Amino acid sequence: MAESRRAPPPPVVRVLLPVSGAARSARDVVTETCVRWELPHLIAPATLIISELVANVVDHAQTIMTVRISLEPSRLFLLVEDGSTVPPVLRRGAAPAAGRGRGLVLIEAFSTSWGFWPDECGKTVWATVDLATATPGDHEQAESLPERQPGPEDLCAARHSVDGRGDQPLGQLGDRQ
Template identity: 55%
Template sequence: MDMSEEDRRTRATEANGTPALVTQDLFPLAGASRIARGIVTEACLRWDLPQAVAPAALIVSELVGNVVDHAHTIMTLEITLFPGRLLLSMRDGSRLPPVPRQGMTATSARGRGLLLIEAVSTDWGYRLDAAGKTVWAALEITP
């Protein structure tokens, strides 16, 4: 029996209807971005979302880079598949809000992370809590 793309995405959710979820703790070390890209690539391919691999990998690379460069804490990557939406979240132990740098250009060597996330994602934001913050970005998933 041949399944449509929508059927395959629906099967990515748990039997009780909750979203599919991948979570991984990462240390703020060299190589963390590579590990995060591998995790998000594997999740996208498992959920039959090959079109999401490149933007999702770029987003998690930038999220990890921000933690490594600014927060310097252990981080938790969370990838959640909702119907029509892939949510990429990075939790860290810093309560300092992310601030996109002004005046960055396409050729700027550093400081473009949040601007890239904003350009690639459908939406992005952050939440503060007592233990730190979560920066998230969403990708619209269309059939």
């Protein structure tokens, strides 16, 4: 956003299944959003972060997820809601060459801040990227968390079932990333 006095654009929201290709779809949405919002310098860190957030849902939660991208005056927020109540675990001991187990370490390295909050039907894991610098590793403790803004696409039952009724476990819907 070239001028800071403009009202922020409405959040971009996508619902994704936990299948192979979900991370790519999320990266595409983030890239398009950064270009549309005139933030091309955030594409690299934001796509890496969203890719790791979505891959964690595919690998661990295995539920339908809602990806939400929103803009505040100084930060880009990337949020992924899923149907698992299991909190994310930061594993700092993962070897640099390891193919797995480094997702949250990468999110921590490329975000300004990150965290999660549980809700009645799962959790939301979020990360922010500072608009001005987008410098990896420049962390801060978030003083104000992004507000949870449920909408029609954020139905608890839909995150736990194939048919949206909430009475069938979603399970694995395809190859994991």
